[in-house]
Amino acid sequence: MNTSHLTLLTDLYELTMMQGYFKNNTHEKVIFDVFFRSNPEGAAYSITAGLAQVIEYVNGLHFTADDIAYLRSTNLFQEDFLDYLKDFHFTGDIYAIPEGTIVFPKEPLLKVIAPIMEAQIVETAILNIINHQSLICTKAARVVYAAGGGVMEFGLRRAQGPDAGTYGARAAVIGGCVGTSNVLAGQMFDIPVKGTHAHSWIMSFKTELEAFRNYANLYPDNCLLLVDTYDTLKSGVPHAIQVFDELKAKGIQPKLYGIRLDSGDLAYLSKKARKMLDAAGHKDAIISASSDLDEYLIDSLHTQGAQITSWGVGTNLITSKNCPAFGGVYKLAAVENEKGEFIPKIKVSENIEKVTNPGDKTVFRLYDKETGKIKADLIALADEHYDSQQPLMIFDPISTWKKTWLDGGSYTVRELLVPVFKDGQCVYTSPAVMDIRDYCSSELATLWDESRRLVNPQEVYVDLSQPLWDLKNTLLDHVHNFQDNK
The missing domain is CATH 3.20.140.10 (nicotinate phosphoribosyltransferase)
Structure with a gap:
């Protein structure tokens, strides 16, 4: 617009x-x-x-x-x-x-x-x-308050059109979001753009481990790996730990690294994943979560002791779905x-x-x-x-x-x-x-x-x-x- x-x-x-x-x-x-x-x-x-x-x-x-x-x-x-x-x-x-x-x-x-x-x-x-x-903006402030910070807006694909997605991203950042996935909004309003990769990236390689390694080679300083394509705890998190270990062996200490959860029981999975990451010596690895979040679900996850340090909020934020x-x-x-x-x-x-x-x-x-x-x-x-x-x-x-x-x-x-x-x-x-x-x-x-x-x-x-x-x-x-x- x-x-x-x-x-x-x-x-x-x-x-x-x-x-x-x-x-x-x-x-x-x-x-x-x-x-x-x-x-x-x-x-x-x-x-x-x-x-x-x-x-x-x-x-x-x-x-x-x-x-x-x-x-x-x-x-x-x-x-x-x-x-x-x-x-x-x-x-x-x-x-x-x-x-x-x-x-x-x-x-x-x-x-x-x-x-x-x-x-x-x-x-x-x-x-x-x-x-x-x-x-x-008001919706974003409520979401950020529930999360305690660390919320990224990434609802462009679910917004009611390009203008709503772009100006909505602007408003969400004013309300407290740390950035947006919307590249046009980043260009227009000089706001941070953030993102990782999709499940299609994992599925395009022969193995999950190969996909993680290739992504880590491309973005060693910003290595956030999506771990729920196949099996979060039996495959995704162990493979992510293996890649983090390999980066460490090469003398690479990423500025930002960790995993992203996009499905399943986020409270349960984040607590299990946190124990696995900590046991492997990656206590500073973040756990990011998405999956149809809003302020009420985020608040509930906190109550359940979820070990989530950053949040990707899309549909429910950019559309203010409840109102x-x-x-x-x-x-x-x-x-x-x-x-x-x-x-x-x-x-x-x-x-x-x-x-x-x-x-x-x-x-x-x-x-x-x-x-x-x-x-x-x-x-x-x-x-x-x-x-x-x-x-x-x-x-x-x-x-x-x-x-x-x-x-x-x-x-x-x-x-x-x-x-x-x-x-x-x-x-x-x-x-x-x-x-x-x-x-x-x-x-x-x-x-x-x-x-x-x-x-x-x-x-x-x-x-x-x-x-x-x-x-x-x-x-x-x-x-x-x-x-x-x-």
Whole structure:
């Protein structure tokens, strides 16, 4: 996917609404928020990713002659509107939470402030990019947490297409994977590529031992041998030990060597293989495992005492198999009036989760000063400011009797949204993927252990500031009064 020109990667109704705005001479600025309503897989957190690709998309936003010719062929668009599209480009502002940041439901991950037609057309592509990469990044972080590190992403062949495999690999590395098997992702994003050999390599030789020897001769410094082609404990591991002994006899000490298990009872086989390797004097040989792993199976293998030191995770990671969609949405929050003031808007629903937070907003993160752990997030109006030296009362926006008092000096404050585009010009430089990975690791360290557990984690509080809560309830009262007077 070339994210530098994805203008027609959109739903048709974005374009039909654009034409409607154009024909009605509607050009006022609006504010849209990107947010999600629940964390995937019952987790207590998510991780935002994909901002670099959003930037590429917005920078490349324009309609080519071929784009316009195609739209004309649909017979849905009038010539004056198509003529307007010839010089169309993004002129607005975008604020976003940087990639690799821990995020929670309801808070804006990204905010678009732009003329309504510009804000409308970017909806689908932004959601497509942010939803996918945030989903895979969050899944990867859970897998890496369960494994304790040492996870390689290698799901390309099972991903839903080349783009999902490649950008998914990027997201997985941000989430903590040590590398990917995807060579294109390695080239595009300068991330480590890793891999060994397949069963077909073993089967192409007359004997397993011959296959191992040939591979060791080719890659003596990175000799990881797949031992389960025929019989793991009776054939594979003994032959691997024989090859490791031969390398040692030649005076070769590989930087990385060991075995890979891809089938069978991984807990049992890894414990048996560990004893065999140690007895042969190869205590530093690693044992890598694959075979349809996810965070739950990895956690179970640890509980069983499996002797596995690195993990190859494919299908369940790159597809986020247990939760295949992130669920991010793009909702109108404010519309500019004739005076240049933003009038807050709210979407009302009988489903309380779908009632939006109105107005121009930002997000503040409150940390415990002593531990550096997250105390809560506070969604606030954009013109609010908080001084950590002042006491602060925060409260649950639904169960308002649930309150927490923060003494001045006991907490620190960080505003999460940063400017990305101003007046159509990018003002943000995306870090390298490996730098984002390091940042994400530091972000994960700000979570309490109770919020990282895989099952029934402790939720992190996301509260509304008093001014935002008051505004929201005023608008809700107005809606209800309007309905009562109909």
